[in-house]
Amino acid sequence: MPLLPGAEPFHHEGGPVGVLVCHGFTGTPQSLRPWADHLADHGLTVSLPLLPGHGTRWQDMQLTRWEDWYAEVDRELRALTERCEQVFVCGLSMGGALALLLAARHGAAVSGLVLVNPSVRSDNAATVLLPVLRHLVPSIRGVADDIAKEGSTEVGYDRTPLHAAWSLSRLWRTVQGELEQVTQPLLLFRSPRDHIVSPANARLLLGRISSTEVEERLCERSFHVATLDHDAEAIFEGSLDFIRRLAPAAKADPV
Incomplete structure (x- = not known):
C-alpha cells in the first residue's frame, strides 16, 4: 500500500545527542x-518513525494495536541509545503518551521529554462503549487537521x-499506571484552544x-496540531534550548 504524501519516516545522522520524535x-x-528538520539543522541526530498502520489508509490501522505502535518507538x-551519548524524546498527542511510556520504562536512557498536547486519557464518555461498538461500527469521523x-x-x-x-x-490506562515512574525533566507545550485533547x-x-523539573508553556494562538x-517556531526553539541546556554536547551548531 503506497504511503500518503508526507507520511515518510525521517532519519538524520547528526552529532552525539539524539532526539526521537513520535507522531x-x-x-x-x-x-x-x-x-524534526529544525533539530536536525542544528546538529542533532533525529529519528521520526512512521507508526505501524499509519500513513496509508485507515483500514490498515484496524490490524494494529498500541503494542505495535509502542514497539516501533x-x-x-534503543537504536539511538546505541550511537548517541544522550537521547531526548518528543511527542505530539498520542505520541506524547508513547514518549511518557518510554521514559517510564527506560529511565536514565531518556534524558528529557518535550510534549505537545499529550493525550493520556479519554475525553469522551462513549469510550466505555468501544469494546462493543468496535464490532458494530468500523470507523467514525477523523480527528486530524485541528489547526488554527x-x-x-495535517x-x-x-x-x-x-x-x-x-x-x-x-x-x-497503561500509561496512567506508569506515570509515577517518569522522573525526567519535562517541557510541556499546551494549547488552551485544543479541540481534541482537553486540559484534563x-x-x-x-x-x-x-x-x-517541569515547565509548562501555553500555545495561545494554536489548536491541537x-x-x-x-x-510552531516557539516549540522548535524552546525544545532546542531545553535540549542544549541538558546536553552540553548539543550546544554547538554544525559548521
Missing part, C-alpha cells in the same frame, strides 16, 4: 517534520478506526509524574 494517533510524520529509542493557521494542513486519516481507538484507550490530560500527567500552527 500522534491516525497522524503521520508530516505533522512533526518541520520540528521502543526500537528507535490558515493554509496549514496529513492524516479522515476516519478513526474503532478497533484502533479501543486499543488507544488501553494505552492510556495535562492536569493528570502533571499530577502523577515524579519529575522535579501546534507543531504546524502559529506557535
